[in-house]
Amino acid sequence: MSVQLLFQILVVGLATGAIYALIALGYTMVYGIIELINFAHGDIFMIGTLVSIAILGLLGISRDSHPTGLTLVSVMLIACLGSILVCAVLGVVIERVAYRPLRNSPRLAPLISAIGVSLILEDLGKLWKGVSYISFPQIFPQITLNVGLVTISGVNILVIVVSFSLMIALQLMVSRTSTGRAMRAVAQDREAAALMGVNVDRIIAITFFIGAGLAGAAGFIYGLQYGSTIFYIGFQIGLIAFTAAVFGGIGNLVGAMLGGVLIGLIEALASFIPDAYASDAPTLFGLPLGLPHGGAAWHEAIIFAILILILVFRPSGLLGQQAPEKV
Amino acid sequence: MKRSWSRILALTMGIPLLLAMLVACGSGTTTGTTTTTTGSTTIKIATDLPVSGKDTSSGKPAENGAHLAVDQANKNHTIPNITLVFDPKDDVGPAGIHDPAVGAANVTSLVGDALVAGIVGPFNSSVAKAEMPITNQAPLAQISPANTNQCLTKNTAEAGCTGANNLIPTLRPTGKVSYFRIATTDDHQGPAGADYMYKTLNLKKVYVIDDAETYGIGISNAFVKEFTADGGTVLGHSSEPGSTTSYTALLTQIASKSPEAIYFGGLDSTGGILVRQQMQQVPALRNLPLGGGDGLVSNTFASTIGLNGGSTFGTVAVVDTTTSTSAKTFRDQYGAVYGAANLSVYSASAYDCANIIIQAIKTALANGAHTPQNSNDAAGGKAFRQAVISAIQSISFDGVTGHQAFDANGDTTNKVISIYQLAANATGKPDWIYKTAVTVS
Numbered sequence: 001m002s003v004q005l006l007f008q009i010l011v012v013g014l015a016t017g018a019i020y021a022l023i024a025l026g027y028t029m030v031y032g033i034i035e036l037i038n039f040a041h042g043d044i045f046m047i048g049t050l051v052s053i054a055i056l057g058l059l060g061i062s063r064d065s066h067p068t069g070l071t072l073v074s075v076m077l078i079a080c081l082g083s084i085l086v087c088a089v090l091g092v093v094i095e096r097v098a099y100r101p102l103r104n105s106p107r108l109a110p111l112i113s114a115i116g117v118s119l120i121l122e123d124l125g126k127l128w129k130g131v132s133y134i135s136f137p138q139i140f141p142q143i144t145l146n147v148g149l150v151t152i153s154g155v156n157i158l159v160i161v162v163s164f165s166l167m168i169a170l171q172l173m174v175s176r177t178s179t180g181r182a183m184r185a186v187a188q189d190r191e192a193a194a195l196m197g198v199n200v201d202r203i204i205a206i207t208f209f210i211g212a213g214l215a216g217a218a219g220f221i222y223g224l225q226y227g228s229t230i231f232y233i234g235f236q237i238g239l240i241a242f243t244a245a246v247f248g249g250i251g252n253l254v255g256a257m258l259g260g261v262l263i264g265l266i267e268a269l270a271s272f273i274p275d276a277y278a279s280d281a282p283t284l285f286g287l288p289l290g291l292p293h294g295g296a297a298w299h300e301a302i303i304f305a306i307l308i309l310i311l312v313f314r315p316s317g318l319l320g321q322q323a324p325e326k327v
Numbered sequence: 328m329k330r331s332w333s334r335i336l337a338l339t340m341g342i343p344l345l346l347a348m349l350v351a352c353g354s355g356t357t358t359g360t361t362t363t364t365t366g367s368t369t370i371k372i373a374t375d376l377p378v379s380g381k382d383t384s385s386g387k388p389a390e391n392g393a394h395l396a397v398d399q400a401n402k403n404h405t406i407p408n409i410t411l412v413f414d415p416k417d418d419v420g421p422a423g424i425h426d427p428a429v430g431a432a433n434v435t436s437l438v439g440d441a442l443v444a445g446i447v448g449p450f451n452s453s454v455a456k457a458e459m460p461i462t463n464q465a466p467l468a469q470i471s472p473a474n475t476n477q478c479l480t481k482n483t484a485e486a487g488c489t490g491a492n493n494l495i496p497t498l499r500p501t502g503k504v505s506y507f508r509i510a511t512t513d514d515h516q517g518p519a520g521a522d523y524m525y526k527t528l529n530l531k532k533v534y535v536i537d538d539a540e541t542y543g544i545g546i547s548n549a550f551v552k553e554f555t556a557d558g559g560t561v562l563g564h565s566s567e568p569g570s571t572t573s574y575t576a577l578l579t580q581i582a583s584k585s586p587e588a589i590y591f592g593g594l595d596s597t598g599g600i601l602v603r604q605q606m607q608q609v610p611a612l613r614n615l616p617l618g619g620g621d622g623l624v625s626n627t628f629a630s631t632i633g634l635n636g637g638s639t640f641g642t643v644a645v646v647d648t649t650t651s652t653s654a655k656t657f658r659d660q661y662g663a664v665y666g667a668a669n670l671s672v673y674s675a676s677a678y679d680c681a682n683i684i685i686q687a688i689k690t691a692l693a694n695g696a697h698t699p700q701n702s703n704d705a706a707g708g709k710a711f712r713q714a715v716i717s718a719i720q721s722i723s724f725d726g727v728t729g730h731q732a733f734d735a736n737g738d739t740t741n742k743v744i745s746i747y748q749l750a751a752n753a754t755g756k757p758d759w760i761y762k763t764a765v766t767v768s
Contacts, residue, residue, distance in 0.1 A: 151611070
């Protein structure tokens with residue numbers, strides 16, 4: 001294991017993890033404020049990837065277009081902001097139609113409603129763009145950065161920079177602005193916040209707006225990073241992002257970011273586990289070390305094994321606090 | 328309750344009526360021709376292919392090919408004193424795609440018509456599984472232009488057809504071969520891909536990824552075996568489940584081993600597209616070739632990947648006749664009747680299948696076999712069909728797709744794998760362009 005390779009793998013893991021973290025934020029914000037696991041969130045992310053493709057198409061960008069300079073920057077900004085906006089509005093509409101009428105129902109009702117919305121969004125994606133993989137225009141130039149002996153793909157750096165900027169902005173917004181304070185108040189005690197004059201419905205709508213907007217941004221940068229999307233991608237990525245939110249302590253923003261990045265890093269580092277079937281596998285007392293077909297194939301199992309270990313010792317996640325018993 | 332009874336009544340009366348009409352239609356073409364006791368001067372050659380719905384583009388060009396062969400034989404009086412009748416069947420079901428149940432019903436009805444001497448088809452291996460037990464018991468010869476599943480004809484461990492994959496007792500209940508095919512089987516794809524990459528492209532070090540499914544693992548293992556035997560180095564072999572979304576970490580690891588190419592065993596949808604795309608995010612792999620089987624050779628793969636990154640190759644188990652000069656006469660004849668736009672690689676395959684049946688009928692008659700009296704002459708039909716099957720088994724036929732003969736399993740001895748490369752077609756769109764053919768020894 002060379003140092004260069006380790007560093008390259010860490011960059012890849014960080015980029016993957018940053019996307020998970022952006023989506024995990026949406027899960028954790030909604031859970032924090034109304035204690036609902038918003039199963040539709042992953043599919044909002046999927047809609048974000050499709051909306052980005054549609055906007056790029058409207059701007060005349062196809063699979064093989066390679067805009068440069070100012071055109072590239074403006075095209076990327078328009079597509080990213082457009083995806084954020086469409087997803088944010090979609091999130092608010094879903095909250096208004098599918099969750100708000102059920103807010104005082106037993107907790108299983110909105111949960112089932114969320115699963116229903118998830119399936120509806122998947123079917124919409126299928127109707128809109130079909131059942132097979134569709135390509136995401138690779139507009140970002142294929143820059144290769146050489147840092148010392150390490151070569152890094154430029155798009156990885158872009159993904160990391162954009163994701164962390166958005167996360168820092170969100171953190172500042174929640175901790176410094178009056179809306180952020182109101183969000184924290186509603187999360188702590190909805191009734192008391194309402195008594196203090198906070199418009200609870202509005203704050204919850206804003207939470208969905210921001211959470212879904214981040215998923216829209218994730219949809220755009222995911223497309224740049226991976227180059228294709230499909231209608232069920234939201235389920236697969238959403239499951240990992242939800243796990244990240246639980247990992248970090250659901251309801252805790254910094255926890256979700258940490259969880260996402262850690263899962264990305266674990267997933268990437270798992271590829272270092274050697275293939276026990278290979279003829280050159282390392283041995284210990286004559287027994288081959290490693291996993292069949294190498295660690296990469298086992299990354300999900302490894303992530304969940306670590307998750308179980310952490311939850312056994314810290315049931316509320318890495319940064320989660322034991323929520324006070326609600327009366 | 329009342330209504331359901333009337334429905335049952337309607338069914339009990341309707342179904343026999345329908346059957347009677349079908350039988351009437353089937354025999355209508357032959358009545359009047361069989362006046363002597365020396366046997367019918369009309370013999371039918373049938374097809375069973377998916378020619379409607381979503382499968383039209385697959386089956387119709389093949390059906391046309393077989394039809395052309397029958398028409399030409401009649402025109403040239405290839406078989407003296409015999410008029411051939413083309414009897415096409417469609418195995419598309421209610422879902423709009425090929426349906427094994429419809430295929431089984433089709434061949435059952437063809438078996439019931441003693442004048443049918445052979446069937447060209449089916450197109451899909453799943454349909455073949457439903458039809459083969461029926462035609463084998465008749466017996467009635469079937470020649471498929473397109474079935475590539477190796478387990479239809481073999482039950483060896485080498486082909487991966489043992490245990491649950493051993494279908495031979497079900498598909499060949501009489502123990503005798505009545506099903507033939509001129510398509511090369513899938514188990515030759517991996518070795519052909521290995522030979523092409525090692526010998527033609529001169530790539531010595533590859534990394535292999537498969538999708539952890541039967542097809543992907545099978546084709547990858549066959550590839551690794553042949554590539555190593557050729558003298559190449561396989562740097563590693565990973566199995567990544569089709570649900571994987573991110574291959575970049577694995578690809579970064581692979582890049583550190585400096586491969587000259589990557590081989591992917593699997594489908595476009597179980598990782599093929601993602602691996603090709605994510606190779607572009609790893610600088611060292613950006614322009615590396617990717618090889619694979621027919622699972623990659625899809626329109627979706629071509630339109631999603633486009634012409635970005637390194638070259639992509641795929642093997643397909645058919646003889647490509649859409650561009651070769653040797654097939655030009657056939658293409659011209661076909662184009663004059665059905666239009667050049669309706670030609671596919673399976674047109675020539677089905678044309679050859681029908682011609683093999685025609686030649687077998689001729690040989691059978693020359694060897695003293697008698698045609699059945701009429702459609703209801705089951706005993707005469709059985710004897711004649713058996714003679715045709717024997718003639719096919721020992722045939723030596725030079726067709727558009729090359730020299731065709733059959734081994735003891737009914738597989739062609741003309742094992743050709745075509746290599747396709749992702750490139751721009753005549754209109755500039757990304758498409759799978761025929762490169763060359765590899766003959767499997």
